[in-house]
Amino acid sequence: MRDSAPLLRLTAISKSFPGVRALDGVDLTVGAGEVVALIGENGAGKSTLMKILNGIYQPDGGEIALDGAPVSFPTPHAALSRGVSMVHQEPKLCLALSVTENVLIGRLPKGRFGAIDWRQAHERTRELLSRVGMRVEPTTPTERLSIAERQQLQIAKALASDSRLIVLDEPTASLTPVEVDVLFGIVRDLQAGGVSFIYISHHLEEIFRIAQSVSVLKDGRKVADRRVSETTKEELLSLMVGRDIGNRFPAKGRRPGAPALEVRNLTGRGFRNVSFRVHKGEVVGIAGLVGAGRTELARAIFGADPVKGGEILVDGKPAAIRNPADAIRLGVAYIAEDRRDGLFMPLPVRENITVVAPEAIATNGVIRERTQKSIALDYIKRLNIRTPSGEQQIRFLSGGNQQKCILARWIIKGVQTIIFDEPTRGIDVGAKTEIYRLIDQLASEGKAVILISSELPEILGMSDRVLVMERGRLSGEVDGHEATEENLLALALPTNTPSHELQP
Template sequence: MMSSLSMKDIHKSFDSNEVLKGVNFSVKKGEVHALLGMNGAGKSTLMKILSGDEQPTSGSMTIDSKSVQFQSPLDAIHSGIGMVVQEVDTSLFPTLPIYENITNLNEQKKLFISKKEQKTIANKALKRVQLSLDVNELIQNCSLQEKQLILLAKVLSSSATYIILDEPTAPLSETETAILFQIIRQLKNEGVSIIYISHRLSEIKEICDSVTILRDGAVEYTGSSSLSIDEMIQHMVGKSFDTSKKQTRSISEKKLLQLTDLEIPHKKSSVNLTLHEGEIVGVAGLVGAGKTELAEAIFGLSKAKGKMEINGNKAQVSSPADAIKAGIALIPEERRRQGLFVDESVSVNVTLQLLKQFTSFQWIQKNKEKGLAADLINRLNIKPNSTTIPARLLSGGNQQKVVIGKWLQTDSSIFLFDEPTKGIDVHAKKEVFEIIHDLTEQGKGVLYFSSEWQELLDLSDKIVILYDGKIVKTLSREEATFEKLVYYATGGDENGANHHSRNEDLEERLPTPLSF
């Protein structure tokens, strides 16, 4: 059967960095085709090319045997390409009603659509995704799950016949996921093709017909989704990582932080976790696993129930102020939104937690503030070396060092790093790792929340793995391997419930150890 959509020999380079290396990718009409790969494999870049956000360095695309070239997302929309992005809020207008959000793509195709016609289109689109909402409701009043289905309805209303779903079940409950799968099967019956991007491999087995796996910018496998989950992991991981024996560091027996049945908000689950003095505990999980929610619960951003002890004493942390007073520091995932005053100077940002040290009768002693800031800037090697430059003008890596730096001269003993290397370069990552090691040498404890498996393996003394808000596995530094992290984070469990019989030996269910 001739492919309905085909991308042939796609190359994409950013300066001297070749991200896609001759990728061939095709989707048949009415097919659900999974696109898999580890972070950095090239999935996002390939889909940006297909959706018109990027142009390939070379290669060709055809839809229904007709050659196409997209110079903009609107070109892709006109050719029947739709995308439901992972960050749905970036594609919806919060202060506009549902019907205007759903029909704005149609308005781009026609000069004018009456309000009555807009509402009719919106109601029809919502019905198609099994969502019962008043189309006059503002988007900002909708839940995340509702927004995702509204975005899908928007894409369908534009007559999209090829829909890209990027981590669509990350914010969904099991019931909501079942409804989404029902919608996908109905769309498939209508001849709509779905490109399904997910790290949840058990879902691939359930909903997808075919699989393409990228590794390092090239196609590693394409074919039936009948692959076992272990085989998928082997194709995704390859043999490019270090499997050498890791040395266990000597960790103090003193407990800095102990969580007992601490709730993760919105996940209907609780966590038990211990962090020792001088220890780095990696918290592994995919998008939607509950990593950020757990970090925010510990930091008092959500009034989570449960027991927390710090240095052996019961702690009541119901707000960030309580957390800071208790010695907890948070380096958040969204540094520009949650960790910085982007329009303020580096000096203001880096000394934010130190105001008491240079205030007198509510007056800020500017020279002392500037001196403290200069010391931290030099210590952290922040570039440019300026106390007055606005934080927004710094690179991502230097912004992150500012976010970390503001905690370094406080009394904090527990540091929560949530995806700290997101969007920063290799050199900046190395500097962040050095800061973390310096903290542990001072007896501080670090919880390192990340979906970057290699970083977790390199840094952590032990790793706890979250799946749907629950710790499903704890691995010591010596036990942890790339394969085991992927296995448990994608839904594998001690009983192999997703894809193996319960009486098999666990080691037989894990991917075969790689050898060189």
């Protein structure tokens, strides 16, 4: 496909932010009907490059050409008008609007007298949703959708614009294997019709399934172009990381202590009659398919969603957790699957790290700025957070480093139980290894860790025990040394339990 004139050519693209050179003379070429994978560690410059292509950022230097002619995209709308769209890793949707309004925003059909033709709009939306494997009513408020469903909705929205080039930024991060297959089927169908894709993913096995070529970025520079048929996973890992990451998971040798957290017959929105305990010095994994109720359970334990029945115990004593403030006071923390839920993007790293521990940095309500800076710098070093300084706005950090900032705040706070919900979603292989090391270190120091993940290798590699949820119920528990992908999937797959019984 590269023998024909390219649909897109990026030449010598450069971009700097305060204290960071994000891109340094990057080239990228995409042919018509081609899927080009773009890979690299977090912070390599992938998202910055794509935001330039989609008019979100403006380059400091370089050229964008479509069909051989130079173009500029001062806004995302300008890019969209030329057939370039982007499906973001973090869903960019208006949660207050319906599914139809999000999918067809700016393109809602109108009737004879200028009023919106909702019947036609809903029919068009159903058609697009079916193409991405979604079975929700078009009138459904978007805020009711899960992270996985919102990701699928973004893809449907891109399909609605008839784009010639679609950027998929970590599109499978929250999708089940079945949903991934559906997505890849959509990509292949569109590709056969001449649509091109830039595919960003940390799951290298996906690259070999869907892409024809792959470009590798490292530290803001392109270090390699390869035909997928002429490379290997090992070579790509070496090009991305530039070092041997060895065994990704720490050796298990932890000795659990007394129970730190226990739930008895807990019932809430999306789950029912769940009972388990997690001990100090232990990592308990929670596996299950998307929609099994794992996140809903975690949010209820943390007090973010109401509990409808059952009991929570902390250190063996009944705990009244009505809101997150109660949970934090009792030493329970929750790190959400969507990092943005826990970050203050306009604020610097220093303030994001220390925000939940005013007692450590303030006297009589007055922040001791020197102490705050000292504590933040200490944890930047301890957790190897890659940032020019504590004054850097956290929105400029990579996903892995943002995740470490959230973790730092809970360590400073001194919590005893930490619930990680998809802690490595959208994080590269090198940063994942660092997150695993930090989780192991927390457990080794006596913290109780609950690890929710859709990646079975992650669950298997990190957990002392694995709980499996299936449609809102706890379907089984497996010792970490005996857990396999097969026995976890057997417990996670739907049974014949009537679904209406799972709606408390």
